[in-house]
Every structure is written in structure tokens, then in C-alpha cells.
Amino acid sequence: MERAAVDLVLRDGIHLATIEAICEEAEVSSRTFFNYFDSKEDAILGLSxxxxxxxxxxxxxxxxxxxxxxxxxxxxxxxxxxxxxxxxxxxxxxxxxxxxxxxxxxxxxxxxxxxxxxxxxxxxxxxxxxxxxxxxxxxxxxxxxxxxxxxxxxxxxxxxxxxxxxxxxxxxxxxxxxxxxxxxxxxxxx
Amino acid sequence: MERAAVDLVLRDGIHLATIEAICEEAEVSSRTFFNYFDSKEDAILGLSxxxxxxxxxxxxxxxxxxxxxxxxxxxxxxxxxxxxxxxxxxxxxxxxxxxxxxxxxxxxxxxxxxxxxxxxxxxxxxxxxxxxxxxxxxxxxxxxxxxxxxxxxxxxxxxxxxxxxxxxxxxxxxxxxxxxxxxxxxxxxx
DNA sequence: TACATAATTGCACAATGTGCATAATTAATC
DNA sequence: GATTAATTATGCACATTGTGCAATTATGTA
CATH class of the missing domain: 1.10.357 (Tetracycline Repressor; domain 2)
Known part of the structure; x- marks a missing residue:
């Protein structure tokens, strides 16, 4: 999902890289996304x-x-x-x-x-x-x-x-x- | 509105100090609020x-x-x-x-x-x-x-x-x- | 008063994020 | 292999923040 988030931001820009789009790319539900990350930016920035x-x-x-x-x-x-x-x-x-x-x-x-x-x-x-x-x-x-x-x-x-x-x-x-x-x-x- | 935002946060806590509550306190519409501040935190923190x-x-x-x-x-x-x-x-x-x-x-x-x-x-x-x-x-x-x-x-x-x-x-x-x-x-x- | 300008508002809408119950998957045990 | 228990993923309803646009109201000015 991190990969998908990062790729989409670079490909489509930050505004088009919505949670929905990222989840589609990563083939998970948006609810699952938020089970792993506290926010969209967490995934994008990889705040380990x-x-x-x-x-x-x-x-x-x-x-x-x-x-x-x-x-x-x-x-x-x-x-x-x-x-x-x-x-x-x-x-x-x-x-x-x-x-x-x-x-x-x-x-x-x-x-x-x-x-x-x-x-x-x-x-x-x-x-x-x-x-x-x-x-x-x-x-x-x-x-x-x-x-x-x-x-x-x-x-x-x-x-x-x-x-x-x-x-x-x-x-x-x-x-x-x-x-x-x-x-x-x-x-x-x- | 800044005053209202700051007061409400201190009185009710950050979670209860919603835009709606702040606007009620300040007696403006929520749309007006966003005409003056880019975000809720702008008003709370007074980012001049x-x-x-x-x-x-x-x-x-x-x-x-x-x-x-x-x-x-x-x-x-x-x-x-x-x-x-x-x-x-x-x-x-x-x-x-x-x-x-x-x-x-x-x-x-x-x-x-x-x-x-x-x-x-x-x-x-x-x-x-x-x-x-x-x-x-x-x-x-x-x-x-x-x-x-x-x-x-x-x-x-x-x-x-x-x-x-x-x-x-x-x-x-x-x-x-x-x-x-x-x-x-x-x-x-x- | 009448007019122009600015400030305020309502409404529809998109997006993020959460809580809770349910389904699906996986692992463990017999 | 079948059953059970744990984990993981999902669906859905909902609250909140924030924006665009058009309409309304307020304010000042000639």
C-alpha cells in the first residue's frame, strides 16, 4: 500500500492520489488502509x-x-x-x-x-x-x-x-x- | 473568531471545539470562518x-x-x-x-x-x-x-x-x- | 435614494477519518 | 481433513473539515 501511495502521488499528483485511488491501486478497501495508517500522509511519507x-x-x-x-x-x-x-x-x-x-x-x-x-x-x-x-x-x-x-x-x-x-x-x-x-x-x- | 476558537479549545477540549461550535460562539457562519482561515488550526494557533x-x-x-x-x-x-x-x-x-x-x-x-x-x-x-x-x-x-x-x-x-x-x-x-x-x-x- | 463594492451566507459536494458489526482468511488443534 | 480460534479485511453509517459557486446582506458613497 505504501508503494501504491507513493507511485500514485508521483504519477497523478497529490490531489488526484485520493485514498480511493490508492486503495484501488493496492487492491484493498479504504477501511483496511486506515487499519494500517493513521493518515494518508503516513503512507506517502513512510513515517517509520x-x-x-x-x-x-x-x-x-x-x-x-x-x-x-x-x-x-x-x-x-x-x-x-x-x-x-x-x-x-x-x-x-x-x-x-x-x-x-x-x-x-x-x-x-x-x-x-x-x-x-x-x-x-x-x-x-x-x-x-x-x-x-x-x-x-x-x-x-x-x-x-x-x-x-x-x-x-x-x-x-x-x-x-x-x-x-x-x-x-x-x-x-x-x-x-x-x-x-x-x-x-x-x-x-x- | 480567533478568540472564540481559543476559548472553546481551552474550555471544551480540542475534540469538542468543532468548527460548528466555534462559529456558534463567534456568531458567524462556518462558511465565513473559512473565508478568514485556511484551517481550524490556523485560527487556534494564530499563524500570523x-x-x-x-x-x-x-x-x-x-x-x-x-x-x-x-x-x-x-x-x-x-x-x-x-x-x-x-x-x-x-x-x-x-x-x-x-x-x-x-x-x-x-x-x-x-x-x-x-x-x-x-x-x-x-x-x-x-x-x-x-x-x-x-x-x-x-x-x-x-x-x-x-x-x-x-x-x-x-x-x-x-x-x-x-x-x-x-x-x-x-x-x-x-x-x-x-x-x-x-x-x-x-x-x-x- | 440609488448604486457600487465588499462581506456574509446557504447549499451542494468531495475527501479524510472513526466506530462497530460482520465476513473472509489463516493458523492451530484435534 | 474437519473444527475451532485467531487474525485480518471489509461494509456501512456517520462526523468533521474544507471548497466552489451563486445569492444575499451590509456598508459606504455620490
Missing amino acids: DIKVTDEIVLAHARSARDHDVVTSSVGLIVELISPSLQNTSLHQSRTEILRRYPELFARKVARLTRITDELLDAVRKLMSHDPRFSDSAGAASLLAEPILSLCTASVRISAKEWIAAGSDAPIDEITIRAVALARQVVEKLR | DIKVTDEIVLAHARSARDHDVVTSSVGLIVELISPSLQNTSLHQSRTEILRRYPELFARKVARLTRITDELLDAVRKLMSHDPRFSDSAGAASLLAEPILSLCTASVRISAKEWIAAGSDAPIDEITIRAVALARQVVEKLR
């Missing part, structure tokens, strides 16, 4: 459930060089979004859809804000592993949000570049490039 | 049209100490959101609504992404006034997005604190505090 587990967070906290919170945060973010980067066929169609219909970003972002709190907790944990934040206890917690934003934006750009370059390079390249961008910002602004 | 004019951008570029891009960007962002901070009665109700119904952030964010491109252009202009970015021409443009994210997040936190403290202090306090937060991040991460 990202989980931020303690294991993943800890793994990144330990593996980052010097326990740098930027490196570990970027690594974590890239790992979380990597499934949607690798699922090539569907994902490419979805990327094209977002390009054509920027309004749909809304839902996508909505889902992301749903996990923003989880990500913030994760960044705070990662900060606690970073020696530069080990002394300043509670006050530093306020910095988690700006740090997360900085890292997320860097990943966004880096992923864009990666996709534009043909998605050939290993995904780690996204991480490396994103960390470099974040560092540049810090260097320039200090 | 933020305009990023060249004048405002230039004013901030010039007034910022040392033409620091963080200071000017934060100042710009605070100025853009200040109307919604000052319109006390309605805004307080809306803040409470967002607290109760975090899902509604979606639309709010959607509107913000609509002006993200404008904001990015603004930040690039502000960067061009910052001596630290004057040499590195095109490459630095990539940094606009992370910088904007950093500033936006800092403002978000600072505004939250400001509201929590009772919204008594002048709005400039938001700017000052946000700049301080952004600076802390940069200092810590370098």
Missing part, C-alpha cells in the same frame, strides 16, 4: 517509528573520539535516519515527493518533534560523557537543545550533499562531513 | 504572516556589536516572533493550548518551515556583514543552516525561560540571554 535505545546512545558515547558530544550526537542522528536513506527505491520516490510538495514536510517534522524529547535526553547523556561538560552539571543541560539543533542541521546538509552526489559513498561519509560542518561553525563563531 | 523584509535584516546587520552574526540573527528572530509574545491574552491562551496539545506544534512548525528559506537568506546576508565570514565566500553559505538552527534553538530556550519567569522583563532580555546561550555552546565545543 524511530527508536532511541540506551544501547545505541551508549555505543555512540563510547566510540566518539575524545567523547566529543558533536561527534557522538551526529553519529547517533545519522544512525537513526540511515534506514530511510538505504531503503533506496521507496526512499528515492519519497525524496522526490518532498521535493515536489514541500508542504508535506509538516508531517515529517511533526513526527520528528515527537522524538525530539528522546533525542534531547540522548544528547544530555552524550554531554555527560564529554569531559568539557562534566563539571558544569545542571546549567549545561540547557545547552542540549542548541547543540542538538546544530548537529541536526549539519546532518541535514551533509545528507543532502550525499544524496545529491548519488548516494554512492558509504553512509559514514555523512557523519564525517556533518561533524566537519559543525566544527567549522564553532571555529568561525568563537 | 511573518515577513522578513530587507530593512529589518539590514537594521540588525548594522546594529549588532562587531557585526556578530549570532547577535544579529538572534535579534532578528526575536523581533520576528515578538508580536506573538506581546499579544498577551491571546498568546497566553495559545501557549497553554500548545502545552496541552503538543500535536498542534506540527502546524506551527509547518508555517515556520515556510519562512525557513527566507530566514536562511537573511542569515546569509548577516554572515556577509560578519568579518569572520567575509573571506570564505561560497563555502560559508553552507554554514547558514547550522548557524540558524543554533540561534533558533537558543531563542526557543530563552523565550521559554522568559515566559516561565512571568514575561515581566523587557523582550530584549530574550535576545541577550539567547546570545549568551549560543556563545556558551560555541565556547564549550571549540
Whole structure:
């Protein structure tokens, strides 16, 4: 049904890709459609459930060089979004859809804000592993949000570049490039 | 009608605050409602049209100490959101609504992404006034997005604190505090 | 008053989404 | 293989949001 939804949007446009049409294409009833997706856009955008587990967070906290919170945060973010980067066929169609219909970003972002709190907790944990934040206890917690934003934006750009370059390079390249961008910002602004 | 929408949501809950009920309260027809708002949430959230004019951008570029891009960007962002901070009665109700119904952030964010491109252009202009970015021409443009994210997040936190403290202090306090937060991040991460 | 313009409304309609009862499919057990 | 139990798909009625269009009402102006 996701395939049908995505294909129809690209073929007929978002307005003609009604639930009815999608269900006809997928050969299911419209009622069944809503048994699987909360909304039409869920199917179109493929809003999979990202989980931020303690294991993943800890793994990144330990593996980052010097326990740098930027490196570990970027690594974590890239790992979380990597499934949607690798699922090539569907994902490419979805990327094209977002390009054509920027309004749909809304839902996508909505889902992301749903996990923003989880990500913030994760960044705070990662900060606690970073020696530069080990002394300043509670006050530093306020910095988690700006740090997360900085890292997320860097990943966004880096992923864009990666996709534009043909998605050939290993995904780690996204991480490396994103960390470099974040560092540049810090260097320039200090 | 905005007043009626906001009041009803707080009184009866989002589900019972239907268009029909809101229109009854506001004593207009539902058709009239949609002549003024594109959607129910528009009225509830009061998504006013933020305009990023060249004048405002230039004013901030010039007034910022040392033409620091963080200071000017934060100042710009605070100025853009200040109307919604000052319109006390309605805004307080809306803040409470967002607290109760975090899902509604979606639309709010959607509107913000609509002006993200404008904001990015603004930040690039502000960067061009910052001596630290004057040499590195095109490459630095990539940094606009992370910088904007950093500033936006800092403002978000600072505004939250400001509201929590009772919204008594002048709005400039938001700017000052946000700049301080952004600076802390940069200092810590370098 | 008479006229032009703008604001409001009614009505028909399309589309999304939900609740609930029923049918069809599949798997499990004897 | 037949029977039963679980899951999955469906049909139908309905509420809600939102739009297009034509008609009506209100408002200002000469």
C-alpha cells in the first residue's frame, strides 16, 4: 500500500492520489488502509517509528573520539535516519515527493518533534560523557537543545550533499562531513 | 473568531471545539470562518504572516556589536516572533493550548518551515556583514543552516525561560540571554 | 435614494477519518 | 481433513473539515 501511495502521488499528483485511488491501486478497501495508517500522509511519507535505545546512545558515547558530544550526537542522528536513506527505491520516490510538495514536510517534522524529547535526553547523556561538560552539571543541560539543533542541521546538509552526489559513498561519509560542518561553525563563531 | 476558537479549545477540549461550535460562539457562519482561515488550526494557533523584509535584516546587520552574526540573527528572530509574545491574552491562551496539545506544534512548525528559506537568506546576508565570514565566500553559505538552527534553538530556550519567569522583563532580555546561550555552546565545543 | 463594492451566507459536494458489526482468511488443534 | 480460534479485511453509517459557486446582506458613497 505504501508503494501504491507513493507511485500514485508521483504519477497523478497529490490531489488526484485520493485514498480511493490508492486503495484501488493496492487492491484493498479504504477501511483496511486506515487499519494500517493513521493518515494518508503516513503512507506517502513512510513515517517509520524511530527508536532511541540506551544501547545505541551508549555505543555512540563510547566510540566518539575524545567523547566529543558533536561527534557522538551526529553519529547517533545519522544512525537513526540511515534506514530511510538505504531503503533506496521507496526512499528515492519519497525524496522526490518532498521535493515536489514541500508542504508535506509538516508531517515529517511533526513526527520528528515527537522524538525530539528522546533525542534531547540522548544528547544530555552524550554531554555527560564529554569531559568539557562534566563539571558544569545542571546549567549545561540547557545547552542540549542548541547543540542538538546544530548537529541536526549539519546532518541535514551533509545528507543532502550525499544524496545529491548519488548516494554512492558509504553512509559514514555523512557523519564525517556533518561533524566537519559543525566544527567549522564553532571555529568561525568563537 | 480567533478568540472564540481559543476559548472553546481551552474550555471544551480540542475534540469538542468543532468548527460548528466555534462559529456558534463567534456568531458567524462556518462558511465565513473559512473565508478568514485556511484551517481550524490556523485560527487556534494564530499563524500570523511573518515577513522578513530587507530593512529589518539590514537594521540588525548594522546594529549588532562587531557585526556578530549570532547577535544579529538572534535579534532578528526575536523581533520576528515578538508580536506573538506581546499579544498577551491571546498568546497566553495559545501557549497553554500548545502545552496541552503538543500535536498542534506540527502546524506551527509547518508555517515556520515556510519562512525557513527566507530566514536562511537573511542569515546569509548577516554572515556577509560578519568579518569572520567575509573571506570564505561560497563555502560559508553552507554554514547558514547550522548557524540558524543554533540561534533558533537558543531563542526557543530563552523565550521559554522568559515566559516561565512571568514575561515581566523587557523582550530584549530574550535576545541577550539567547546570545549568551549560543556563545556558551560555541565556547564549550571549540 | 440609488448604486457600487465588499462581506456574509446557504447549499451542494468531495475527501479524510472513526466506530462497530460482520465476513473472509489463516493458523492451530484435534 | 474437519473444527475451532485467531487474525485480518471489509461494509456501512456517520462526523468533521474544507471548497466552489451563486445569492444575499451590509456598508459606504455620490
